[in-house]
Amino acid sequence: MEKLTLVKVGGKIVEENDSLQTLLNDFMMLDGYKVLVHGGGRSATKIATRLGIESKMIDGRRVTDEDMLNVVTMVYGGLVNKKIVAALQARGVNAVGLTGADMNIIQSVKRPVKEIDYGFVGDVEKVNAQLLSLLIQQGIVPVLAPLTHDGQGNMLNTNADTIAGETAKALSSFFDVTLIYCFEKKGVLMDENQEDSVIETINRPDYEKYVAQKVIQGGMIPKIENAFQALNAGVSKVIITEASQVLKGGGTSIVL
């Protein structure tokens, strides 16, 4: 199968013009087929504030009421997504900006209300990768916004890491997929105070050892759990790194 790289970048990188341009310069140079998944939370919060809409967060997760759903639909699907698409087109990369509603790529179910009502938030149910693959094989580079739909006419706010992971899994039926999660450090660090203490490779036994030693903790745990899930579902390689390292091939490789 031909190689495909799926890069997930958070809001911070795509929302500041300098870091966005640097990222896209690197992304442009990546060989083979590619997909970009982006966030945009900071812009959504900023626009919401200007519109007089309060951003409610519970444990770092956004509560998406109807007003906020409109904001994230505008900001993720319009402002951030199209800025990236236009910037890629300027680099000769034939990008297409998509949400999960477009071509029914990602259908979700509104998260059931347990203790907390997150509102219009989608838990991914199904990724339809066939048409997406067809586009990719035509040389098109999909740029995915963190939005899905419920098949009943509603857009749903959806975690960008989840979109990246689920899309990578679905595309692994068609391509040899490398999934790169960008975050604010060069990789998983052996010592959080030493920027260069990047662990090169983590397999399942390593992971369990590092968790026991509290080398790996907090938000990194679900990230790595997702990585193992993706690998189990057919993704060839998962890398966790800083956006600036994507082209250099740095970071931490998660392997089975």
Place this chain on the structure above:
Amino acid sequence: MEKLTLVKVGGKIVEENDSLQTLLNDFMMLDGYKVLVHGGGRSATKIATRLGIESKMIDGRRVTDEDMLNVVTMVYGGLVNKKIVAALQARGVNAVGLTGADMNIIQSVKRPVKEIDYGFVGDVEKVNAQLLSLLIQQGIVPVLAPLTHDGQGNMLNTNADTIAGETAKALSSFFDVTLIYCFEKKGVLMDENQEDSVIETINRPDYEKYVAQKVIQGGMIPKIENAFQALNAGVSKVIITEASQVLKGGGTSIVL
């Protein structure tokens, strides 16, 4: 060639939920391949006002400064477009929401400044209909927002009538295209005070006669000129009518 219907609807219809749902019920029932082009000016003005951004209009045309470009990119490309796409998906219509930047479908040039500087407004230069046709032949229904790009990284605000006309022309190399312009009346009226005095067919000599008689005047003149241009460029049929008439086949047919 197989039949394709391209329907252009203005902002008013897609921005009010009742009229949007009615439109989409009719649009869903249209036979054959189809494309929807939408506006969204009222929503853009509303959001801009809430953001404290002034909407400047000259002779009914929007002046698009950088702030307003961000607003129309959000509102047309995100809010309005994705609402339509999700609503079509709920009806089993496999829609994809696109701007001109996506897959480089429509490249424009920023309108040259003469007496008036309209800002980030695009005059369409080139429609690339090949990938769009491929998608359509796969059963996908494109929903086009009134935005294009300049190939240098900038989105440009672009008249929805122009997008509809230029896209219809480009698609006429691949399909037998009917272009339907929806506006607030049932068709071109013989007597503007009589809602039912719709002129069924207008050819070039009729048009010239009606202009001389002032039956046709004002904003209808560029609409019909565009229609003739589209017909000359290979579009099979142009119809001017009310959104509610699209499925019924009413309205005024412009013919060569």
